[in-house]
Amino acid sequence: MAILQRSEAVIALILLTAMVVIGLINPAFWNLDNLFGLVKSNVVIGIMALGVLLVLLSGGIDVSFPAFAAAALYLTIKAMLATGYQGVVGPFVLATLIGLAFGAINALFVHRFKMIPLIVTLGTGSMVRGFLLGVVGTSMININMMPPALIDFAKTDLVTMTQPDGSQYGLTAMVLVYGAVALLIHLLLRYTIIGRSIYAVGGDAEAARRVGFNLRTTMLVVYCTAGALAGFAGLLHSSMIWLANPRDFVGLELDVIAAVVLGGASIFGGRGSVLGTILGVFMLVMVKNSLIIMKVDTTWQRVVVGVIVIVATAATVWRDRKRRA
Amino acid sequence: MKPALDTRALINRENNIAQLILITILIFVAMSALNPDKFLRFYNFESITYIFPELGLLSIAMMIAMLTGGIDLSVVGIANLSGILAGSFFHAVLTRQQLSADPAIPQVLVGVAIALGTGLVAGALNGLLIARLKITPILATMGTGQLFTGLALVITGGPAIAGFPKSWAFIGNGALFRLAVPFLIFLVVAGLIAFLLSRTVFGINLMLIGTNPKAAVFAGLRTTRMIFFSYVATGVLGSLAGIILSGRTNAAKADYGTSYLLQAVLIAVLGGTNPAGGRGTVLGVSIAVLALMLLSSGFQIMRFSIHLIDFIWGAFLLLVIAINTYLNRK
Numbered sequence: 001m002a003i004l005q006r007s008e009a010v011i012a013l014i015l016l017t018a019m020v021v022i023g024l025i026n027p028a029f030w031n032l033d034n035l036f037g038l039v040k041s042n043v044v045i046g047i048m049a050l051g052v053l054l055v056l057l058s059g060g061i062d063v064s065f066p067a068f069a070a071a072a073l074y075l076t077i078k079a080m081l082a083t084g085y086q087g088v089v090g091p092f093v094l095a096t097l098i099g100l101a102f103g104a105i106n107a108l109f110v111h112r113f114k115m116i117p118l119i120v121t122l123g124t125g126s127m128v129r130g131f132l133l134g135v136v137g138t139s140m141i142n143i144n145m146m147p148p149a150l151i152d153f154a155k156t157d158l159v160t161m162t163q164p165d166g167s168q169y170g171l172t173a174m175v176l177v178y179g180a181v182a183l184l185i186h187l188l189l190r191y192t193i194i195g196r197s198i199y200a201v202g203g204d205a206e207a208a209r210r211v212g213f214n215l216r217t218t219m220l221v222v223y224c225t226a227g228a229l230a231g232f233a234g235l236l237h238s239s240m241i242w243l244a245n246p247r248d249f250v251g252l253e254l255d256v257i258a259a260v261v262l263g264g265a266s267i268f269g270g271r272g273s274v275l276g277t278i279l280g281v282f283m284l285v286m287v288k289n290s291l292i293i294m295k296v297d298t299t300w301q302r303v304v305v306g307v308i309v310i311v312a313t314a315a316t317v318w319r320d321r322k323r324r325a
Numbered sequence: 326m327k328p329a330l331d332t333r334a335l336i337n338r339e340n341n342i343a344q345l346i347l348i349t350i351l352i353f354v355a356m357s358a359l360n361p362d363k364f365l366r367f368y369n370f371e372s373i374t375y376i377f378p379e380l381g382l383l384s385i386a387m388m389i390a391m392l393t394g395g396i397d398l399s400v401v402g403i404a405n406l407s408g409i410l411a412g413s414f415f416h417a418v419l420t421r422q423q424l425s426a427d428p429a430i431p432q433v434l435v436g437v438a439i440a441l442g443t444g445l446v447a448g449a450l451n452g453l454l455i456a457r458l459k460i461t462p463i464l465a466t467m468g469t470g471q472l473f474t475g476l477a478l479v480i481t482g483g484p485a486i487a488g489f490p491k492s493w494a495f496i497g498n499g500a501l502f503r504l505a506v507p508f509l510i511f512l513v514v515a516g517l518i519a520f521l522l523s524r525t526v527f528g529i530n531l532m533l534i535g536t537n538p539k540a541a542v543f544a545g546l547r548t549t550r551m552i553f554f555s556y557v558a559t560g561v562l563g564s565l566a567g568i569i570l571s572g573r574t575n576a577a578k579a580d581y582g583t584s585y586l587l588q589a590v591l592i593a594v595l596g597g598t599n600p601a602g603g604r605g606t607v608l609g610v611s612i613a614v615l616a617l618m619l620l621s622s623g624f625q626i627m628r629f630s631i632h633l634i635d636f637i638w639g640a641f642l643l644l645v646i647a648i649n650t651y652l653n654r655k
Contacts, residue, residue, distance in 0.1 A: 120646070122642070123639045124643065128639075130638075134629075135633070254467055257467070300479060301475070309471065310472070314458050
């Protein structure tokens with residue numbers, strides 16, 4: 001039963017149980033278009049969650065990434081409109097770089113000024129959001145203004161199906177992007193010195209320093225990657241919903257952190273995996289989406305997320321204590 | 326305890342307070358110079374005494390949570406839920422006519438009890454999760470914050486509960502001896518908390534737990550119980566802020582005052598509270614609240630957008646962190 005010792009296995013088991021239960025309540029859950037929709041809602045949150053995973057692994061926390069994502073997508077699309085640029089790769093590089101630059105500010109404050117990451121990221125998040133809304137603008141960029149290249153790119157489907165009534169639905173190709181990012185982060189964490197140093201720093205920063213890891217590089221990589229992924233995910237989100245809204249993602253930090261913790265990452269650092277995070281994100285998105293098909297009023301969503309956070313953290317604390325004993 | 330150590334700690338504290346007073350005066354002078362005819366009006370200061378108490382109470386609550394190295398991200402949720410529960414109670418027991426005309430003192434007293442009781446229960450839940458189950462304060466209160474806000478949403482279904490009895494509004498809008506009632510409440514509560522933290526076993530224990538949790542356990546302090554009570558206190562302060570907020574605006578809504586969360590953290594840190602635990606004073610936090618209120622009212626007079634003021638708050642927080650690190654290094 002060694003496999004049950006792994007957090008991922010436990011999460012997967014809970015996930016399957018939850019799917020069966022939801023399916024029993026409303027069999028429409030198993031419809032292919034519902035499942036495809038579910039996968040689609042995973043992409044953006046999932047990519048952000050991978051960034052948050054890195055931060056949690058290093059023993060920190062990040063509540064600024066929703067603001068970074070909003071800033072990256074809005075600035076990028078504004079720049080595209082201003083220059084009339086029609087491309088896909090360039091904008092995504094730009095959005096990623098914007099996120100990366102913001103992440104570097106977090107790294108600077110966390111590492112150099114030795115400040116608690118929560119407080120730093122509260123500050124940077126509110127600065128970036130305040131700047132975006134106060135200086136850049138508050139108006140949404142609608143579909144008629146959105147660069148068509150981005151929309152076409154995000155519209156790509158892997159498979160397209162036709163429903164009995166003739167309407168079409170498909171599995172978005174963006175899931176490949178999500179998979180690629182997840183694989184990259186997985187390889188980074190598993191097989192590079194930087195990746196191992198993130199675990200080491202999260203486990204015990206002082207010990208990691210004495211062993212010879214460069215904490216500054218580690219922190220820079222962690223927060224810059226988190227910012228970069230947020231920026232990238234922001235633009236992807238905007239391309240997928242055909243809308244650039246500078247007020248987007250408000251309050252998303254809690255969902256994403258909840259998903260990562262649900263995936264078995266420890267808030268104290270040093271523990272967590274890409275696979276667990278993907279499962280955690282899927283679980284959270286599924287539960288939130290399924291409330292609707294289970295005919296639960298949407299006002300309950302927050303309550304459910306709150307309870308999930310509390311239960312998931314209580315479970316991880318319980319797990320960590322048992323392991324230490 | 327060695328006396329030499331004591332005096333040094335005292336001087337440090339005085340230094341910090343002196344620094345804060347200096348910042349406050351600087352802000353005051355700068356704002357007066359920037360808006361000479363509008364900033365120095367009596368009306369401006371009067372309105373500050375109505376607006377700042379709710380934020381002040383939330384900041385003191387945040388400071389108490391930080392004393393043991395924790396944080397309470399659910400205070401705003403507690404405040405809103407308290408106001409909403411009291412509001413639903415009034416709408417259930419009072420007719421529309423009574424709501425607008427009747428002072429309804431007995432009902433308002435029950436409402437206050439409901440609101441404070443909400444804070445008590447919510448704080449106890451936080452305390453249970455943090456002290457007993459040992460969940461990290463950040464995650465525990467993030468989760469409960471969602472829970473409280475979520476419950477508030479479920480109760481109201483989204484829109485605000487508007488229309489509170491007159492005597493409830495008096496708590497947020499009234500004046501006694503020409504002074505704002507919220508301001509008087511703040512003075513009394515701040516004094517009480519200051520006494521509690523500096524002159525009672527509870528307060529001293531909290532400081533010691535925050536300074537060195539392990540040593541506190543070995544010294545035989547009942548850390549679990551003390552931390553539990555500190556979160557109960559935080560919850561009650563949150564609900565008190567909720568009473569004042571709903572009294573002042575005559576409405577309660579699930580997502581009121583969300584920007585207060587960052588501001589409360591900022592004010593606590595600016596007021597000399599160590600977020601890692603062990604240090605923090607009510608006086609420091611009170612001066613910091615005043616400083617930031619002057620700052621934002623000055624910017625508002627200059628017609629800065631609310632978003633830009635958020636930007637300034639965030640920048641101020643980071644600046645304070647940077648300066649503090651620089652000063653501590655010397």
